[in-house]
Amino acid sequence: MYAPPGVKTANDMPVPDTMRAWVLGDPGELKLIDKPVPVPKRAEVLVRIDAVAICATDLEIIWHGPPASIQGGMPFNKNFTPGHEYMGTVAALGPGVDEYRIGQRVTVEIHAGCGQCKRCRAGMYTSCHNYGLNYGDVDKGHRANGFTTDGGFCEYQVNNINTLVAIPDAMSDEEATLVVTAGTAMYGLTELGGLVAGESVVVTGPGPIGLLGVAVAKALGAQPVILTGTRDNRLKIGLELGADHVVNARQEDAVEAVRRLNGGKGVDYVIECSGAPNAVNEAIRMVNRGGKVCLAAFPHEETPVDVAHIVRNNIYLYGIRGEGKSATHRAEAFMAQKRFDATKVHTHTFPLEDLPTAIRYARERIDDAIKVVLKTRGSAAQRVAAE
Ligand SMILES: [Zn+2]
Ligand SMILES: [Zn+2]
Numbered sequence: 001m002y003a004p005p006g007v008k009t010a011n012d013m014p015v016p017d018t019m020r021a022w023v024l025g026d027p028g029e030l031k032l033i034d035k036p037v038p039v040p041k042r043a044e045v046l047v048r049i050d051a052v053a054i055c056a057t058d059l060e061i062i063w064h065g066p067p068a069s070i071q072g073g074m075p076f077n078k079n080f081t082p083g084h085e086y087m088g089t090v091a092a093l094g095p096g097v098d099e100y101r102i103g104q105r106v107t108v109e110i111h112a113g114c115g116q117c118k119r120c121r122a123g124m125y126t127s128c129h130n131y132g133l134n135y136g137d138v139d140k141g142h143r144a145n146g147f148t149t150d151g152g153f154c155e156y157q158v159n160n161i162n163t164l165v166a167i168p169d170a171m172s173d174e175e176a177t178l179v180v181t182a183g184t185a186m187y188g189l190t191e192l193g194g195l196v197a198g199e200s201v202v203v204t205g206p207g208p209i210g211l212l213g214v215a216v217a218k219a220l221g222a223q224p225v226i227l228t229g230t231r232d233n234r235l236k237i238g239l240e241l242g243a244d245h246v247v248n249a250r251q252e253d254a255v256e257a258v259r260r261l262n263g264g265k266g267v268d269y270v271i272e273c274s275g276a277p278n279a280v281n282e283a284i285r286m287v288n289r290g291g292k293v294c295l296a297a298f299p300h301e302e303t304p305v306d307v308a309h310i311v312r313n314n315i316y317l318y319g320i321r322g323e324g325k326s327a328t329h330r331a332e333a334f335m336a337q338k339r340f341d342a343t344k345v346h347t348h349t350f351p352l353e354d355l356p357t358a359i360r361y362a363r364e365r366i367d368d369a370i371k372v373v374l375k376t377r378g379s380a381a382q383r384v385a386a387e
Contacts, residue, residue, distance in 0.1 A: 004039045007046070008093040010102040015046065015091050021081045021154030022355050028063050030153075030355060035081070038150065040094030040158045047106065047159050050377040051173035052086035052152040053346075054362045055181070056207065061147070062359070068147045069132040083153035084110045084146030087167065087176035088376075091156065099161050107167050107176040109183060109328040110147065112160035114140040125162075126187075126322035144322075153355055155376055165332045174349065174373045178212065178342040179335060181371075183328030185213035185271070188294040189220060190325055191318045192269045197221030200267035202258050202286050203243075205274025206234035208345050208371050209296055211241055213271045215340035216331065218242030222269075226261055228254045229274070233368050237344050258286045266291055275299045281306050284315050292316040345371045352376040 002015035009015055021035040040046045061068040061075060061082050068075040068082065075082070087107035090100050100106065113125025120128050130140035132148040143149045145157060167176045189196060201222040203213045206229035217225050224244035229235050235246040247257040259266060266288035272279050275297035283293045284306065293315060310317065323331075335342055347370045350358040355374060362372040 002037055002092070006095040007040060008097075008102070009091070013048075013089075013091055013102055015048075015156065019155035020352065021150075022083070022352075024062060024075055024080050024082055025077055027065070027076060030062065030359075032353065032355075035079075035154065037156045038158045040092060040097075042095045043097065043162075044094040044158045044160050045090050045097055045100055045164065046092035046094075047086075047088040047108065047157055047164075048091040049086045049088040049152050049155055049157060050105075050375070051088070051177050052083050052352075052374050052376065053177040053181070054083075054358055054372045054374070055085050056362075058082055058084070058146070059359065059363050070148065071135045072132065081150040081152075081154050082146050083151040084144075085177050085180050086152030086157070087173060087179070090164075094158075097161060100164060100166070105167050105169070105176070106164045107179045107328075107332070108145070108152075108159050109163045109165065109180050109323050110144050111322055111324070112141075112143040112163050114142045115162075116140070123325045126320075126324040153352070153374070155352070165328050167332065168336050171336065172343070173375065173377065174346050175335065175343050177373055178208070178346065178371065179328055179332045180323055181208045181345075182212040182216055182331035182335060182342055183323035184209050184296065184320070185216045186331045187323050187325060187327035188213065188271050188296050188318075188320050189216060189269075190327055190330075191320055192271075192292045192294050195220065196269060198223055199269065200224055200226075200262050202226045202228065202267050202270045202283075203238075204228045204254070204270060204272050204279055204283060204286075205276070205297060206231065206238050207273055207297075210271070210273035211238055211345050211370070212331075212340075212342060213273060213296075214238050214243045215241040215342065216334065217271070219334045219339040224262065226258055226267070228258070234370065237370075240344055241340055255282050255285045268292070270294070271296055273297050277301065277303050280317075284310055284313070284317075287313075287315055289313045290315070292318065294318045294320055296320055346373055348372045350374055
């Protein structure tokens, strides 16, 4: 049984020595293997993963590699476990940890910065200057689980206590996996100015971040909140999450529609979540003079941008990475208060063993899939009982 030196465990929550874990082989190839259960170091805990959501970025990593970087290079054939949007139960405590207790339910954010660089010191740990430097002689203690270190498509993972968010009993496992997505939307709004009460917001692209961006903007008091996209079923969910107006960009010019819906004026903020080739040029025409645009999606190709329009109109552009400045805690607070129902973006659930099927649903949007969640609880618990 698992009992590494200096690590605290509890009799009522035994941890096995090995676990089932998916690892990335060649591009697009995932294998289910046995791996040793990882060991938490100082300021880290071992989380028993109970549920993990599939993100579009996981698909990027599995088929193309970036933005994952393992040992400074491509993530293929390195025994690397992807997956980053997970939640679970604290199962063991690393040396010195008293902030969390064994048995406590938590959800996690992805990035534990090095804690010592200029950006980490300012709370911008998703922009850590020692990003990915966590191996060999250059180990700076940086972790971005599922990106630069092992992630959540498995039964157990270690997390720095700074990446944990305690969740209430009333929040389901599935909902808890969505906290980090809502946290990314929250971070975008934080970078745009934070308090958006009474200000106008457009969200472009009704993927999970865009849809929860609508919900968070509305919970922060924005008015109106306009969602643009091309799929009516997703726009409908946007309305349910609080959008005042939705625009189907296949049926009308999105820039004109936004200006018309906002009384002939541009809006104060745009959160760009589509990654569409012309999205930046449209976003800078949706905002008013002095408006702010947050870029939360990465397009595949470089695209020309009308810089003169940005300069002439004093428009601010912000790129965001992940869920910095502890935005997950603020997103979780809204969800715990039921200020919006994030579960509206959760569409499908599969057991951990069915990851390839779950990925197919997410990738091909089978049955209008949006957020596909894997449940690990059950398989892990049964295996401990059988040992
Ligand atoms: Zn993600
Ligand atoms: Zn850092």
